[in-house]
Amino acid sequence: MAGSKYGKYILKGTRRKKSRSETKGVTTVALEGLKDWGGIQHRMNWRYISQPVLMVEESHSHDFDEFLCFLGLDPSNALNFGAEIELSLGKEKEKHIIDAATIICIPKGLVHGPLNFKKIGKPILFCNIYLSPEYVRKPISK
């Protein structure tokens, strides 16, 4: 915006063609934030999930805290949730089923994954918030 002082702080979605690498049933919103964006140190992104998908195959961890948010797509009732998601936590791969609107708090260093959207009765919103300007996965040594 010409003459705008604060427009640089706003990241707006733009219409785009589907990327060849895009997974069927997953609509990604290409908003995340620039690497050096006003000096802030956290980021977020979101995806719409409309079909079952194994989103994360490998266990991994991060050097930052992360929050995985799952909620229904009806803003008048976010708890109206029609999906079943399986997430493994810890090196032991302790399995958890997410079948309600949920926030999973993943402290830095906590191993997590795979993440499998197993049943999608109704499309859901999956939002990832992480406390770092850059998203980096640390694979688990076998």
Add this chain to the structure above:
Amino acid sequence: MAKSKYGKYILKEPRGQGAPPRRTTQASGITLTAELSSGIGGFDCNFNFVGILAPHVLGDPPHKHDCDELLFFIPSDPENAPDLGGEVEVALGEEWEKQVITTAAIICLPKGVQHAPIYMKKVNKPFYFGHCLLASKYTSSASPQG
């Protein structure tokens, strides 16, 4: 979950304390508060998702924070993404520079940048709005005690 080591990290239907909004223009979504995360050590982060159902002006007066914040606008219709399904006017800075949001958007607010009022001017299709503040509790220059 019996004998779960990691179940404590999972907050199902997290809504925090207090009654849901009585206004029909908004609906509670999900939230992470210091109270909800206190059992797992707490985090320097709090956030919420609120359903925006009808036009209104948010109750927050112009304010700023002493930490960084993200404001986000999430459409509920992936078929028409990135269209927001509405129109929002956000005042930024002490000059109240008007920014108009009609698509999915994230606003980054470095600490000290004044923001609000936020006017949900048109809502053709309900959408999510929220904040994510880099502090365990929500405080602002308008309500320093949160």
